[in-house]
Amino acid sequence: MSGTLRQQVVSADFLTRTYRTSGDVSILGEPLLDQLNDELAHFLHVERVFISPLLDPATLTGNFRSAEVRKDRLGVVVLNRLEDGLPYRQGRYVGRDHVERQVLAIVAGFEVRGAIWLHPSVNVIELVRTTPERFIPIFNATATYAMQRDIVFSGGAILVNRGMIEVFAQVEG
Numbered sequence: 001m002s003g004t005l006r007q008q009v010v011s012a013d014f015l016t017r018t019y020r021t022s023g024d025v026s027i028l029g030e031p032l033l034d035q036l037n038d039e040l041a042h043f044l045h046v047e048r049v050f051i052s053p054l055l056d057p058a059t060l061t062g063n064f065r066s067a068e069v070r071k072d073r074l075g076v077v078v079l080n081r082l083e084d085g086l087p088y089r090q091g092r093y094v095g096r097d098h099v100e101r102q103v104l105a106i107v108a109g110f111e112v113r114g115a116i117w118l119h120p121s122v123n124v125i126e127l128v129r130t131t132p133e134r135f136i137p138i139f140n141a142t143a144t145y146a147m148q149r150d151i152v153f154s155g156g157a158i159l160v161n162r163g164m165i166e167v168f169a170q171v172e173g
Contacts, residue, residue, distance in 0.1 A: 013078040013153060014046070014069050015143065017109045020057065021069055023049040032079070033087045033159060036071055036135040043068040054145055071134070075108020076143050077159040085137040085157020102171035103138060106146075107160045113171075114141025114158060124170045128162065135159045 008028050014021040023046035025032055035044060046069050051061040079085050098117040101124050105112040116124060116138060128136065141158040145151035 009047075010079065010081075010084045012084075014044075014074050015054070015076045015078065015108070015110065015153070016073055017075060018054055019051060019061070020054055021046065021049060021051050021067070023047055023067070027084075031084075031086060031088050032077070033085060033135060033137060036074075036077065036159060037087070037133045039134070042071060044071050054151060055148060057151070072161070072163065074161055075164050076110050076112060076153075076161070077135070078143060078153045078155040079157045079159070080155050082139050082156035085139065085155075085159055104167070104169050104171055105138065105160050105165050106167040107143075108164045109146050110143040110153075111146060112138055112141055112143045112158055112160055114138040125168065128165065128168050131162065134162055136162055 008026060009024045010027050010032050011024050012022070012032065014023070025035065025044065025046055035041070045066065047066045049064040049067040051063070051067075052059055053061065097119060099120050100115045100117050103114065103116055103124065116136075118124065118127065137157045137159050139157050142152055142154040143158055
């Protein structure tokens with residue numbers, strides 16, 4: 001994947017406890033996960049933006065040419081393609097010797113279920129507790145809104161805000 005030409009824009013749903021912001025982010029300079037994990041920038045620039053309340057998605061709060069989204073208030077970011085959830089240095093999450101671990105993360109009112117691929121020597125729980133990264137990817141995932149369980153987002157990757165994780169568990173068997 002690192003040798004292939006990456007697309008220039010990635011579309012995503014940015015979810016907080018109460019709102020859904022949909023839009024596009026330029027990834028010319030760096031992948032979305034790396035932008036979210038950049039500690040020097042508090043906001044993420046999003047273009048072609050649509051905002052709606054989670055509990056009333058038919059009501060459009062507004063659509064805008066661009067907006068700034070505060071990164072530390074985001075709970076989860078839903079991406080269609082798995083590749084769009086990888087950082088520039090992909091070796092941490094993909095590799096021929098990596099194993100799949102099913103996980104559950106409760107984040108900002110969402111139940112996120114999916115997989116993390118890590119080297120067999122890596123303890124998943126320790127990774128979540130000790131990584132310096134603000135956002136971590138969960139692949140082939142779903143995010144169910146706890147307040148209204150019929151609201152479900154799914155994607156090739158869901159990026160979860162580690163600082164907003166309420167519960168994290170590795171699903172056994």
